[in-house]
Amino acid sequence: MPKSKAKGRISRRKFIEGTGVAVVAATAAPAIHAQSPPETAPGVPHTAIRVTVNGKAQRIEVEDRWSIAEMLRDHLGLTGTKIGCDRGECGACTVLLDGKPVYSCSNLAVWADGRTIQTVEGLARGDELDPLQHAFIEHDAPQCGFCTSGQLMSAKALLNSNAHPTREEVQAAMTGNICRCSNYNRYVEAVLAAAAMPAGKRSNSTAGRKRAKQGGLS
């Protein structure tokens, strides 16, 4: 009787390790004061890491198998970072790790030890939107919005290193961010507009719009 067996599938950790990047030692150091309550599953290797997320230094206990995306979304409540493919193809999960854009689905949370992460939630300063966010609103860059956080973070990294990119440079820098609504023209327009925005105009003017009602979610 032929039985289908679960093939020896590779775990996320093994897969990511296999990409050749050094892995932080996975010895489980006890957390002194975890910022979020320890939600790690019993019996699963976990590690206490220090990580600065959106300017806030914190020490948290992470399972060694968590990706950065998983840590952000499920354990730090930062759901603005989206998971579109969970395998490094679409860019929806892009965050800045020490200022560089990375696919947070393809980086382990333990690798973030001692590093800084910036997510879409950390783009605005208080009530003041980032010029990119302004430009994204005014140029209708998000359609469904699911890829938008990733597009913003890739654009942010680009403008940090190249304040006045050409159209081609924008397309090249963001080509790892797929938009199935195919609003690519708008994204490029918006990034160029943000780059061209004079510093004085980068205040929070249009975002004074009342937040739309969002009931129904627990």
Add this chain to the structure above:
Amino acid sequence: MSETLKPLKTVGHPTPRIDALERVTGAGHYTGDVKLPGMLYARVLRSPHAHARIRKIDVSKAEALPGVKAVVTLENCNFVWGAGSVAGGIQYNDEIKKNTRQRRHAFNNPVRFVGDPVAAVAATDRHIAEDALHLIAVDYEVLPHVLEPEEALKPGAPQIWPEGNFALNPRNEQQPMGQKRGNVEEGFRASDHVFEDRYSTAFVHNAQMEPRACVAQWEGDKLTVYTPTGGIANCRHDIARDLGLPDDNVRVICQYMGGNFGNKNQNQDADLITASLAKLAGAPVKLELSRKEDFIGMHGRWPTVQYYKVGVSNDGTLKAIQLRGFSGMGGYRKNSGAIGGIECYQCPNIETVITPVYTNKTVSGNFRGPEYPQGYFGIQSMMDDVAYKMKMDPVDFVLKNMTRKANDSAEYTNYTLEECIRRGAEAFEWKKRWRQSPGSDPGPVKRGAGFAFMSFRSGVGHSNAILRVDSKGRYFVHVGVTDVGAGAKTTMGLIAAEALEVPLSQIEVVWGDTGRCPFSVGESGSRTTIMTGHAVIEAAQDLKKQIAEKGLPKGSDFLTASAGPTPRIQGGKVRNTFGAHFVEVEVDTELGRAHVTKYLCVHDCGRVMNPLTGISQIKGGAIMGIGMALHEDLVYDRASGAPLSAGYYGARISTHRDVPDVEVMFIESDDGYGPYGAKSMGESSKVPAVAAVGNAVFNAIGRRMKDLPITKDKIIGALA
């Protein structure tokens, strides 16, 4: 010709989305962001075989894994998924869902494609759920499979359903779809020239950015489902019917949705599976599909094979068109499998015979203009070819033969097709860019221009809206839209503001929750603006009347108005939207690479409610069409029947660097129907795009590319 539209106060002005802030700050809550106390995580085990009978499923080891709270298979979750096989694309007809013989369940035996769900697990952690899948032992009897529709119809082909591979229609008959006018045989006899050819199109996946997810929570016999759907009302009704609950016991919530692109105005098997797990586990459950599962377990555009025969007279007038088409439906007939496009030509004799065929591929369903982009590619490539053979400019050929009345008989409510084509040709500089002699550019890199046009449904129909005003003059617009990305929330707000004569800032749109919103037709078929928008206007007029009579309410009171109009088109007319796309491509004949260098869309969408989001819609559809024309494909291994390219990279979805700047030109008209003259928009720009690109490639290289996608290997092969 179009008349000048009277400008309005709010509608028609470029306006940022009312929820743009949420979309750029990460504050919008999509289904996958929902987290409920005590929530479990679910994963689905899917068939690794294209066609197999399940002898036995042993879930005991999975159930014994610590943390696993529920396991479902076809033995304890045997719900019929009505919208999974509606035998003919009749989405909203409960009788048909009851009567059809070829029903799809949440879990099926035999399994009919790689990815057909076999079991599902809910556990305290998604990693435990994933581990548990590996502990489920399934004993399969592997059956022979067939992947291509024409092969599936041959005698001796593997039988996917007991009745055969010719998919049954709603009356459980094997009847091809089609239309007939005049007599094609007489038409061919009366023709001076008769041309025949075969075109084929590939399976392309919706590939919306948000992978399917679902959260289900039971409170007694009441069920709340968070799920990505463009039609909360239809989704709720489908879930209730399939689970045997009254509609009122089900609440569907979709606050933000990461793209739709078709076949999401109903429930999905994921909803039934998640609800079953949640019931069994006694806890809320979140099911998350991986990207690969979304590619193989959901649906995409049906692949087609199209045989055309076209008769013309010496002066290039169409005399007869015949189409024999075959559509690959996958293992279940989720939607019709029709092939559209012939209706956009004026011709006395037409005959189409289209056979929907079961195959062991991923299920096909509606995807942005369900039967049109692939059908238009076929017929408009064919006609483009006929034009060249008749030594005519393709634009002149179309101006001679395009539809002027619907089905050559019914008047359109207004007609701007000719204007779209003429103005587009002028703005694009068609005469300059089009090569009279295809492939004549010297050197290995050749340019050429192509065009295609469309005439696309834009009907009116029933929808509801409820408007309320409080003592402070705040207006609440309750509409059952989700806003899948097209901007429906904002459009409804603009329409309400216009009709109420108040600024948009006084409007609060309440959406995406059957607990708070009335019926809406749902975001499919490019209907929301027209149908729900019309309901908003009617409710607004009622509310204005009430305010005029009674003044604004006092204290905590509200005034409320509700409308559910079912407008109809008068005088037997047909309401369509029109457009034309002009494309210039550059083909590197040594590398086989085709690249779009210029793209112009001209559309008459009636009055454009919000030019800012409207332009985005048109651009998006055109760019999707370029991808479908040049690279998108879900490739299968013929030996195993397994999909090989399920994912963004493998299926070659367009990226930033693949796309040109798409220019959009609107011709605005008001035919007296639709809210302030709005016509349909969402699907329309994908419809002619694929054909336009294909025609441009022909003009550049002088070889007719008849099989999608027009990849590098095919171009090099054609030139060899």
